[in-house]
Amino acid sequence: KATKLLNTEPNTMEERLERALYINAAISTALKLMPLEVALQCPSVKWAIKQAECYMEGGTPSLDTLAMSLSAYVRLGPNAAAARTDALWERYTRVHDSDELCRCILRALCWAEDPCYVENTAKKCIYNEGIRAQYGGVIFVGVVSNPSMPKGYAWSLFKKHFQGVEKQWGSGTFRIQNIVESVARSLTGETQAKEFHEFFQTHPLPHARLAIHRAVEDIRLRTWLRSKWGVGTRLSSIFFPH
Numbered sequence: 001k002a003t004k005l006l007n008t009e010p011n012t013m014e015e016r017l018e019r020a021l022y023i024n025a026a027i028s029t030a031l032k033l034m035p036l037e038v039a040l041q042c043p044s045v046k047w048a049i050k051q052a053e054c055y056m057e058g059g060t061p062s063l064d065t066l067a068m069s070l071s072a073y074v075r076l077g078p079n080a081a082a083a084r085t086d087a088l089w090e091r092y093t094r095v096h097d098s099d100e101l102c103r104c105i106l107r108a109l110c111w112a113e114d115p116c117y118v119e120n121t122a123k124k125c126i127y128n129e130g131i132r133a134q135y136g137g138v139i140f141v142g143v144v145s146n147p148s149m150p151k152g153y154a155w156s157l158f159k160k161h162f163q164g165v166e167k168q169w170g171s172g173t174f175r176i177q178n179i180v181e182s183v184a185r186s187l188t189g190e191t192q193a194k195e196f197h198e199f200f201q202t203h204p205l206p207h208a209r210l211a212i213h214r215a216v217e218d219i220r221l222r223t224w225l226r227s228k229w230g231v232g233t234r235l236s237s238i239f240f241p242h
Contacts, residue, residue, distance in 0.1 A: 002026035006047045020064035023047075027068040031075055031111075032147040040076050048072035056087060063100050070108030075148075085112050093130070103138045106131065110142025115150065118143055119157060126164040133168050137178040144186045154186045155196075162203055170205055177211035184215030188226060193219040 002022040010016035026044035039045050048065070052073030055061040061069075070088065077084045092105045109121050125131035125139045144154045158165060158179075169176040187196060197216045205212065 003043045006043065016064060023065050024068045027065075027072055028145075031072060036076055045072050045076065049077055052077060056091065061101070061104075063104060066101070067104040067107040070104060071111040074108050074111050075113065081113060082117075085109060085117060099134075102135065106135050106138050107142040110139060111146050111148075113148040115148075115153060118146060118149065118153075122157060123161065123164075126161050126168055128168070134175070136165075136169055136175050137182065140179045140182045144182050152186065152192075154183050155192075158183045159199065166203075166205065170207065173207050176205060176208045180205065180208045180211045181215050181218070184219055187219050188222050190220065190223060193223065 002025065005019045005022055008019065010019050023044060026042070027048050030039040030042045030045050034042070048069040049072050051062070051065065051069040055066065055070070056073070074081075074084055074088065088105060088109060092102065092109070095101050095105070106121070106125075110118055112118055112121070121131070122139050122143060123129065125133065125136055131139070140154065140158070143149065143157060146153075165176075165179065169179060184196060187193070193216050196219060197212070200212045
């Protein structure tokens with residue numbers, strides 16, 4: 001259905017949301033589950049890269065699908081990977097009036113294949129080095145969902161930069177809760193649930209206490225569901241992303 005919707009113009013809000021849902025899901029699934037050379041042949045991915053190139057050349061983007069389109073561009077666009085991310089970062093520095101556009105760009109930058117680049121992007125937000133603190137949730141959601149990162153990468157990144165995270169967001173409520181729960185979504189298994197819980201016993205975040213408790217419960221629930229219903233690596237990776 002996503003292929004049929006690529007070149008349609010929605011007339012209602014319902015049609016707009018449905019179109020974005022199917023197209024974004026198709027792009028995300030292709031990038032997560034297919035070899036990149038195979039994903040590049042998918043109509044939705046080809047369309048996404050064209051949309052991203054149009055934006056990079058100064059076109060007006062459709063924000064409904066821009067984050068996934070730019071993610072496809074970061075992974076599979078023309079020129080070298082470093083050139084693509086550098087160009088997209090340069091576009092970010094010139095955006096001054098659209099939080100939604102900034103979120104789309106940052107989400108895409110966090111889908112780079114190089115773990116060092118992804119960490120450096122996160123550090124720019126954690127340490128106030130070019131990315132505003134308000135985008136912290138977007139950054140960690142992007143890191144967690146990046147299919148190229150090693151298993152447990154987001155959790156390792158969080159622990160490595162915990163002091164910076166605590167200083168930047170620890171005194172707030174919503175954003176630190178969002179970050180903690182996002183990171184926890186990358187974890188499964190009783191061992192990781194226990195590690196997650198014990199980490200915050202020695203590294204307390206009082207304003208995220210309930211979020212930490214919910215996150216531990218969610219890790220254990222996913223572990224149980226996976227043991228009961230996870231069938232095959234592809235199916236499991238859809239519902240239980242690493």
